[in-house]
Amino acid sequence: MDDRVRIVAARLEEARRTGKKVPRLTDDLRPRDEKEAALVRDAVMRLRKSRHVGWKVALSPAGEVIASPILSDGLLTSPAHISNLQTASLGIETELAFRMKRAFPATGETVTGQSTLDAVDAVMPALELLDSRYETGFDSPRLDLLADHLGNFGIVLGTTLQDWRERVLATVAISLALAGPTSETVSGAHPLGDPIAPLVAFASHLARHGHSIAPGDVVITGSWTGVRRVYAGNHAMVKVDDTVMLELSVGDPAPHNGRGTKDARG
Secondary structure (H helix, E strand, C coil): CCHHHHHHHHHHHHHHHHCCCECCCCCCCCCCCHHHHHHHHHHHHHHCCCCEEEEEEEECCCCCEEEEEEEHHHEEECCEEEECCCCCCEEEEEEEEEEECCCECCCCCCCCHHHHHHCEEEEEEEEEEECCCECCHHHCCHHHHHHCHHHEEEEEECCCCCCHHHCCHHHCCEEEEEECCCCEEEEECCCCCCCCHHHHHHHHHHHHCCCCECCCCEEECCCCCCCEEECCCCEEEEEECCEEEEEEEECCCCCCCCCCEEECCC
């Protein structure tokens, strides 16, 4: 492994463990291209003895696909609890998550909206947890952000939408309610008006490079409610229509059910 990759990966992994932010990378360490940023991400995953469980995907208005892996040590299920916050707050984004039932696309398979949906096993609300490991946060250079998994701290998965195949997913009514140190209720829509579009574009992007989304991967495709901040003592609930389908609490005391509990080390 290149020494530059090793050094940056070690700093980012330490920041995940300790909460100590990484100073702005110097030019001699900064990733030179997307391939090198991906090498840093892979090295962080190895250092954490974690594995890949999905993707964070965004699609720009110009059609550019931006994606980063989600690590297994950041995957939580509702009701979830995060204890021992090492930063003052975390960002959260309300999203829909798509779980793939098979490798997609298969070699030579045409990627369309319908073929993409046919490859999906389940759709559920999700909260993405955000916490850049850099002192400069999300104002850091693009390749630095890619090396840091685009600031992904983890995701919380909610209850599966039982009727998702019969619904127009772009019109699903999703709201986020926060109680505690910050209290608000907000609802919204997918920023592109179509939560499937980033997934289709990502699958096409992978196919052009001879790759595919793995079976069981969970893919999130953009925030419906913007970035909100949560602090110790906050409780977040995500509703689909009028039904609570995801809950997240932040700060001690943690529940003792084992699943869904995480100490906040990213």
